[in-house]
Amino acid sequence: GENVEQHPSTLSVQEGDSAVIKCTYSDSASNYFPWYKQELGKGPQLIIDIRSNVGEKKDQRIAVTLNKTAKHFSLHITETQPEDSAVYFCAASIGGNEKLTFGTGTRLTIIP
């Protein structure tokens, strides 16, 4: 089955700096890669996703890149703000399949 690895497990950055979280996946058939943000006391919420026919996608301060050959994808957050502090999860799935395989999460702390 699919295996998703995520690094780093914790990340602290100064407010205003950029943060990068990286994930690798094992199943080359995976073609959908969402990122979730989980704040304290809440469930994960989708913040951005990318499909395998696209190499990069951007939404304001958040961007995701995908390298299908290397089977890795990354989340980039620019101009970080205190409200970006949360746990971020990457995930992968195969089209038409209900199963979503998650990484272990990255706890991001923004230092004011």
Next chain:
Amino acid sequence: ETGVTQTPRHLVMGMTNKKSLKCEQHLGHNAMYWYKQSAKKPLELMFVYSLEERVENNSVPSRFSPECPNSSHLFLHLHTLQPEDSALYLCASSKEGGPRYGYTFGSGTRLTVV
């Protein structure tokens, strides 16, 4: 609120108790999921229901019993749990076809087994 509501938010139960977790969505989704979230582990998919039929059971012990009476409601019935079952239990829903179609999580039930 995300549109997926889980109750209760917190639950403490003894190992001999029987309790149920409830999940409700009114997003028009027809697939529902139970996940277990433990510290320092990936989210573990437990059960998947699509069009009210169970389509996946990831080797979950029989002390966890799901029920999906209709496309808007999902239950997880618990009995004779172990302390290692303490975790955050998350419900999610999506349109038929999987996560790329509006996958939405509830806020979870924090379960403590004593």
